[in-house]
Amino acid sequence: MATFFRNALLVQLDPAWVESGNLRVAGSCIAAVGADIAAEPGDEIVECHGAVLMPGLMNGHTHLYSALAAGMPAPPRQPRNFHEILQFIWWRLDRAHTLESVEVSGQIGALAALRCGTTTLIDHHASPNAIDGSLTALEKGIAAVGLRGVLCYEVTDRNRPGEGRQGLDENERYIKECKRRTDGRFAAMVGAHASFTLDEETLVDCVELAQRTGVGVHIHVAEDPVDARITRERFGRGLSEHFEHADLLDVPGTILAHGTHLSDAEIEIVTGHEHLSLAHNPSSNMNNGVGYTPVAKFERPPLLGTDGIGADMWREARVAEFKSHDAALPLPFGQSLKMLGASARFASNYLGVKLGVLEPGAAADLVLTNYHPATPLTAENLASHFLFAMGPEFVRDVMIGGKWLLRSGEVMSCDEQAMRQNSVGVACSLYDRLSKIPI
Numbered sequence: 521m522a523t524f525f526r527n528a529l530l531v532q533l534d535p536a537w538v539e540s541g542n543l544r545v546a547g548s549c550i551a552a553v554g555a556d557i558a559a560e561p562g563d564e565i566v567e568c569h570g571a572v573l574m575p576g577l578m579n580g581h582t583h584l585y586s587a588l589a590a591g592m593p594a595p596p597r598q599p600r601n602f603h604e605i606l607q608f609i610w611w612r613l614d615r616a617h618t619l620e621s622v623e624v625s626g627q628i629g630a631l632a633a634l635r636c637g638t639t640t641l642i643d644h645h646a647s648p649n650a651i652d653g654s655l656t657a658l659e660k661g662i663a664a665v666g667l668r669g670v671l672c673y674e675v676t677d678r679n680r681p682g683e684g685r686q687g688l689d690e691n692e693r694y695i696k697e698c699k700r701r702t703d704g705r706f707a708a709m710v711g712a713h714a715s716f717t718l719d720e721e722t723l724v725d726c727v728e729l730a731q732r733t734g735v736g737v738h739i740h741v742a743e744d745p746v747d748a749r750i751t752r753e754r755f756g757r758g759l760s761e762h763f764e765h766a767d768l769l770d771v772p773g774t775i776l777a778h779g780t781h782l783s784d785a786e787i788e789i790v791t792g793h794e795h796l797s798l799a800h801n802p803s804s805n806m807n808n809g810v811g812y813t814p815v816a817k818f819e820r821p822p823l824l825g826t827d828g829i830g831a832d833m834w835r836e837a838r839v840a841e842f843k844s845h846d847a848a849l850p851l852p853f854g855q856s857l858k859m860l861g862a863s864a865r866f867a868s869n870y871l872g873v874k875l876g877v878l879e880p881g882a883a884a885d886l887v888l889t890n891y892h893p894a895t896p897l898t899a900e901n902l903a904s905h906f907l908f909a910m911g912p913e914f915v916r917d918v919m920i921g922g923k924w925l926l927r928s929g930e931v932m933s934c935d936e937q938a939m940r941q942n943s944v945g946v947a948c949s950l951y952d953r954l955s956k957i958p959i
Contacts, residue, residue: 534861576639581825626661736773854903
């Protein structure tokens with residue numbers, strides 16, 4: 521059945537566009553937009569009463585394997601630096617995962633995203649003791665809620681011999697699986713943790729796999745100075761030189777996550793490659809105390825991600841704006857909306873559907889809010905409303921691919937209560953395994 525949204529305030533983030541009017545969905549796509557379009561017989565009529573109707577939001581870099589982390593046991597001692605945060609917390613959590621907990625993490629992370637109006641997740645997954653089939657398990661969890669995803673497995677050599685090869689095989693298996701489908705729901709990349717936990721031949725193999733399968737690499741880069749320091753100790757090269765040696769910078773559709781400690785010369789090299797995307801994660805960077813990514817020095821808006829700290833892209837947009845001022849490297853006001861637009865275009869290229877825009881033929885991934893502006897809302901002041909007045913608390917209804925996933929705050933696509941009840945037991949088992957993993 522088609523759906524007709526009547527009397528909406530139609531809002532598109534990038535390029536900014538605001539118009540009062542109607543929108544009609546037929547099948548999985550937007551069929552018509554405008555003040556003069558009319559409903560057709562049999563359409564479901566959704567009266568918007570002037571509330572904002574907008575495209576679903578994108579999370580440009582996340583880690584759903586951390587979706588069950590709230591309440592996890594404290595580390596054996598307080599980490600003193602970023603490397604110890606990884607060793608004491610996240611590298612123990614990912615080793616504790618089973619395929620069951622990976623799937624449940626996908627469910628719980630997707631539910632949190634849905635309630636924030638985030639409809640597509642670009643995820644970077646790790647479960648070193650449950651690698652084979654982990655991306656299918658993660659997809660199953662996300663798909664049970666109904667979101668879209670661009671997934672990869674985080675290849676690393678940090679735990680045991682052969683681990684890198686196993687991660688590469690999981691990426692290749694899932695890439696081939698995704699390429700057999702054309703429904704625009706899931707796509708794959710080649711994942712890599714960071715150069716300092718990868719053997720040189722493993723990084724080269726990641727690049728070779730990406731080139732052979734026609735996808736990009738999703739890799740952490742210079743999140744903390746430890747990346748460059750250990751990379752130089754191991755290989756005698758700086759990060760950009762090491763990446764150029766492996767031909768990583770020549771792979772189209774590649775995500776360099778964080779980039780917090782890239783030098784000005786390295787930033788110039790990255791921005792010189794138009795097919796590379798930076799993923800900015802300001803909340804996570806603050807939480808880990810790794811510093812601020814000087815986004816204003818990059819020529820193109822980066823993708824905007826949470827690095828696993830939820831999926832509230834309103835919050836992340838605010839932090840991106842405010843932290844740039846705090847760091848005395850202020851962005852042009854509203855630049856975070858362009859980051860969300862960059863994330864939508866990136867996901868669109870992988871999924872083969874048009875996301876992030878309100879136009880005929882685009883995917884019907886829509887968020888109807890309860891936000892009725894108390895002041896004029898125009899394309900010119902949209903960023904002010906988005907950053908200072910709107911938020912996930914106004915998300916009322918969410919549609920993905922023309923199907924309702926959230927109606928009046930109630931999840932329609934799955935049994936949310938049952939999922940959350942089940943996740944408690946799964947989390948307890950995860951924590952028990954975690955507590956037995958040494959540093």
